[in-house]
Amino acid sequence: MASKAQTAWDALNERQKLYMTVLYDADQAIEADRARDAAAKYYDDTPADVWRWIDVVTPGSNLTAVQRRLALHDVRDDGAGSTLQALQRFGLIEVREESKEGPRRKRKTVSVKLTRAGRAAVRTGTKEPGRRRRGELSQYAWERLIRLRRADPRTVAIWGDNTRKALVERPDPPYAEREGHFGDYRITEAGREHYRKLWARYAELYPDVAAPNPDENAADPWPAELVTTLRSLESAVSQAGTDQWVAHRRRAAALKDTQAPLRVDQKGEHGTEWHALLVAQAQARVELAERHEAQATAALETGIRAYAHAVLRAYTASVENDLFDAALVDAVTTAADAGRGGAPVEAPVKCGLPRVDRAVQTAYAEAMGTRKRRRALPKQMLPGPSSLTGSQPEPLPKEITGLSDLAGTVASYIADGALRRELYPPATAETAEAG
Template sequence: MTGKAQAAWNSLNPRQQAYLHVLFHHDQAAEEQRAADRASGQTMDDWTPAAEWRWIDVVTPGTKLTSVQRALAQRDVRDPGVGSTLAALARAGLIEHDDVPRGRGRAVRAKMTRTGRAAVRTSLKAPPGRRTGELADWSWEILVRLWKADGAEVRAGGPAAERALLDRKPPLATQHAYPWYTITEAGRDHYRQNWARYAQLYPHVAAPDPDPGADPWPAAAQKALDRLRHAIDAALEDRRAAFHRQLQAEADASKARPPGGAAETSGEWERLVADQAQQLQDLTAAHARARAEMAARHYADAETRIGPAIGAYVHGALAAYEVSMENVLFDDAVATAMDQAAAAAGEPWDLPRRPAPCGLHDVDSALGEAWDTAAGVRVRGRPLPRQMTEPPQRRGRYRALVRADPQPPPLEPRLEQAWALARATAGQLNGGTLRRSLHPPIRQNL
């Protein structure tokens, strides 16, 4: 199947590959949601076959975009030709497609075939699906939590959890007062013997190596990545707070108007009261202006922190990407490399070199697009649909809340683009997912 799947993938053009990737991610999301619902007991009585619930809406009647259309628009794939692209994928045996009545029109649907899923997995370098007897990702996550607890009780409920952990022979966990579990010796053996296999199946699950050794993605690395992101969040929050304080102070200053002098015929007492009121108004206005000036200084200070923080985040994240791809540093050396790259960063738009392809189609596509946009070498073929760029029209209380909570001006485009590159890179790195995907454990026992 691997050779056939690879040949099928290589025969596709970039547009067809983009379609197949988007459909694959929707297919897997539906499968994960189905498994999660069954684990929580929500669909215990629902025996709808996969041949039905795997269908994905590609185009629906009306002007509302489907999630598939939105994902394709993000990839700049929006020119006409949905029908011909789906037909080509269907002729290759990678999907099935049809159109069904929906309201006053017809909806175009697609469904991945087994060959189609295998073709996408070759581009993602993902292993085949789990074998009979292997745990699903959610039950593997529970076993990882039990392993980390080292004999302490862990809360993990749901009928599916009971079947996955308790109904095995021998059981992998012991149930105490529902829904508390502890790992059994059989569970420890299952973890040790199958850890490498599960690390390949589910690289997004941060499962510690049962044999002590160098940690490819230590806690210090994640803390360093989070610290760089939090510096941006803190600067943006300070900017937003200063913006609101300045608006409030300026509003207070505008309200402090002279009360109007007393009439010339007023007596001595009235003149004294009027003078006192005028002095109070002058003092209030002066205090409000001082607060506005201080808020403006705080706003400017936060503005000056945003650029360097974004630059540090970009350089630190891309350094961690290089480490993950080359697999040369381990333990706290990963965090040190990130800190050094962040400290040496200049302006956020002075980008390091373009990240080298790692061989994972989704990662290379996302990072390449983000870097090209931040570097100014990529121009979107067509603007995003209006439905994706304009906020929905709201009325009544929502619009009143928006007016009552004005936001500071948006960041300049090159800052936004550099920040988007940093987020795209960090999103692939979080928890060590990229490194485990590129360099899974060598040993396998199944």
């Protein structure tokens, strides 16, 4: 029998689901910002009933973050809209409208707040992990316990009062114990046991955190060698882009020198000869910089192709759960080589997570030039004049920039095996006992 949250989500149409996902992301971003402030000891006692309100429409021509996200999916809502009203009727959000007299007409502000039922529906519908239970560690404390376990039997520093309480003071027995007089700690047997018993649960709670499987005989879903390989491919793209920019700026500077007029101190036979030599040298620098820029541009295009093929192969392996360890590294390396050779990218498979499929499939369609917008982007989102001064390198072909955007989108979901852990969370102790 489906849960109440799942039933609520299934009752929504695609437009309503998109609204709820965008609003949920905005809600969670605010919550994350407040958590970071609290960790930095900047406390704000504003109640949640106040800070959870999200602006959807504000007076003036500027679009809100919610409107911009919706516009990227060809969805426009200039006012409160029937979609927001329907979601309010379902009890998933609250809507607040305020009208103020302006110089010419009334100006309206529309704000939205997700209810608990609304947040639960999105988490269930998009398979977002639920909140941690009593006794479970925060993400930062869990990351520190991972560091402690990896360092064992060496020591690791523990920073922050909350983290120290979570690992040392609150558990009985503690998960870490002080070693020496310098604030360093070593993991205890209780900490090892907590790691072993709740590793699967934390994989669900924090899929973006890479934690080694406590079962040493189990295959590592995201080998360290693969992380190194992908980072190396990404670094090659970054370095080629830097080389292209440097070469272009050198060419622009040299070209300016070729057009330098004869100065007063260069008059006369010797001065004229000296000026001619400087111009000839500048022209040689122009030609050298042009060659370097062309080489860097070619390396940049090749690097983007290789990186895009590599992350897409890792993405497919994450979805199909069919390659591990050295086999996964070999497959990704082979895909990168195919990308360097100019092979076309294959359409990414669907993973079943709506938020991931929507982003990846949209990025792929835009890279292939097959996505047609039903409505043009708002003029506020169209590119304006560049804030960079001076001449710019020739823009890359649209196909290459599309592949770069696609690679960045895919990489954000597969990083450190996060997608694989989310799609195939290891069986928890409760599940194993039930089976």
